[in-house]
Amino acid sequence: SLLSKQPGALTFSINHPRLAGGVAVTRAEIFRAMRFAFEHLKVVAEPGGAVALAAVLAGKVNARGRVVGVVISGGNVDPAVFAQALAAG
Numbered sequence: 001s002l003l004s005k006q007p008g009a010l011t012f013s014i015n016h017p018r019l020a021g022g023v024a025v026t027r028a029e030i031f032r033a034m035r036f037a038f039e040h041l042k043v044v045a046e047p048g049g050a051v052a053l054a055a056v057l058a059g060k061v062n063a064r065g066r067v068v069g070v071v072i073s074g075g076n077v078d079p080a081v082f083a084q085a086l087a088a089g
Contacts, residue, residue: 023061024060025051025054025058025060027047029058030047030051030054031047031085032054033045033050033051033054034046034050035088036053037050037053037072038085038086043072043075044075045072045077046074046076046078046082047074047085048073048074049073049074049075050072050074052070052072053070053072
């Protein structure tokens with residue numbers, strides 16, 4: 001969930017030793033990614049499902065010269081939120 005302030009203790013303890021790092025994205029970057037997915041990929045994504053794409057598009061993940069796979073999910077987005085994302089520049 002995007003609203004969680006911190007991961008659950010069990011989730012954190014399982015994933016922490018396996019993580020190579022992490023990045024944070026802004027709401028504006030997420031909305032840009034949602035718009036990009038819709039306009040260029042013809043995919044409707046909810047905010048949480050567009051976070052990985054947002055990180056790549058914002059240059060927060062070094063993807064230059066690499067083959068990168070990004071999972072985009074969550075077509076069950078609130079229409080008002082999706083409209084905000086499409087209206088965001």
